[in-house]
Amino acid sequence: MSLIDTPQSLTIARPDDWHLHLRDGAAMASVLPHTARQFARAIVMPNLRPPITTTAMAQAYRERILAALPAGMRFEPLMTLYLTDNTDPDEIRRAKDSGFVHAVKLYPAGATTNSDAGVTDLARCHKTLEVMQELDMPFLVHGEVTDQDIDLFDREAVFIERVMRPLRKNFPELKIVFEHITTRDAAQYVAEAEGPIAATITAHHLLYNRNEIFKGGIRPHYYCLPVLKREEHRLALVTAATSGDERFFLGTDSAPHAIGAKETSCGCAGCYTALHAMELYTEAFERAGALDKLEAFASFYGPDFYELPRNTETVTLKRETWTLPETVPMADAQLVPLNSGEAINWKML
Numbered sequence: 001m002s003l004i005d006t007p008q009s010l011t012i013a014r015p016d017d018w019h020l021h022l023r024d025g026a027a028m029a030s031v032l033p034h035t036a037r038q039f040a041r042a043i044v045m046p047n048l049r050p051p052i053t054t055t056a057m058a059q060a061y062r063e064r065i066l067a068a069l070p071a072g073m074r075f076e077p078l079m080t081l082y083l084t085d086n087t088d089p090d091e092i093r094r095a096k097d098s099g100f101v102h103a104v105k106l107y108p109a110g111a112t113t114n115s116d117a118g119v120t121d122l123a124r125c126h127k128t129l130e131v132m133q134e135l136d137m138p139f140l141v142h143g144e145v146t147d148q149d150i151d152l153f154d155r156e157a158v159f160i161e162r163v164m165r166p167l168r169k170n171f172p173e174l175k176i177v178f179e180h181i182t183t184r185d186a187a188q189y190v191a192e193a194e195g196p197i198a199a200t201i202t203a204h205h206l207l208y209n210r211n212e213i214f215k216g217g218i219r220p221h222y223y224c225l226p227v228l229k230r231e232e233h234r235l236a237l238v239t240a241a242t243s244g245d246e247r248f249f250l251g252t253d254s255a256p257h258a259i260g261a262k263e264t265s266c267g268c269a270g271c272y273t274a275l276h277a278m279e280l281y282t283e284a285f286e287r288a289g290a291l292d293k294l295e296a297f298a299s300f301y302g303p304d305f306y307e308l309p310r311n312t313e314t315v316t317l318k319r320e321t322w323t324l325p326e327t328v329p330m331a332d333a334q335l336v337p338l339n340s341g342e343a344i345n346w347k348m349l
């Protein structure tokens, strides 16, 4: 094999994470340096308790993040608002004027972690969505129906028919990000859709299918929402991510939960990848023979969609085997990163 086939290092423009959970308080202070080491900016999810529903709350949260950033690290949190049935259209205007709120997030009520205050029916949000469309405020969508009669593995595909198509018909100019897509259905829908729509893809959905959750026993650290799907869906996501289509870009959905909240009889959904996200994406792109497509996916298409400047600094990933820690501290507890205790083949310098 030639050196060109197996590069020993890879230098790309500094990437950003377009879907991230930072939590708050001491937990946030523990996980923030991991992301700030890997990424220049991140779209910070608003699903706190209570959720970030106003520009004033987003401003205070942003200040807490910046205050927790270790000296010498540079990182820009891009804030989001959590849409509720009652979000005032004027709140969208305040958010737009702030300059630091970059999107509004849809959590269908009951779909995922801290979504109880989410939207029960998008029909209640028409005036607010109209203002978002008018002001070019991106709408980030957790795309799963919550109907318990729908099989868990079908909830994303059903969402496309029941929610996404009508939403885009009613608001054809609304900028939408279909977050953390997990199915061929979603990848195809986004690739073929007309108008301003994109999708984020996590590293874990590029690397694993649903077998991973049940390998030799139940493995809660591979449980996230939307849940990992069949191999055919993973392959479709890899094809989308490595296609060079600017509608698909990086969003880790790194979602820290303390070990006790994961390893229990009813564990929380979420995979923690902030520690080694770029290493995982590099591995996924290398396996697909598409290392040359990584930079645009990780560093160009996201800022282009959000109409933000691309980063001018670079980062280097080296081919080097290292072992992930079993746990990392989070506040006064521990957190188990995805792939804990396993060797990985790339290392971000």
Ligand SMILES: NC(=O)N[C@@H](CC(=O)O)C(=O)O
Pocket: 021, 047, 112, 113, 142, 223, 224, 225, 226, 253, 255, 256, 269, 270, 271
């Ligand atoms: N992805 C997850 O499994 N969990 C996320 C919520 C989310 O993004 O749906 C979390 O906040 O823990």
Ligand SMILES: [Zn+2]
Pocket: 112, 142, 179, 180, 225, 226
């Ligand atoms: Zn989600």
Ligand SMILES: [Zn+2]
Pocket: 019, 020, 021, 045, 253, 255
């Ligand atoms: Zn998420």
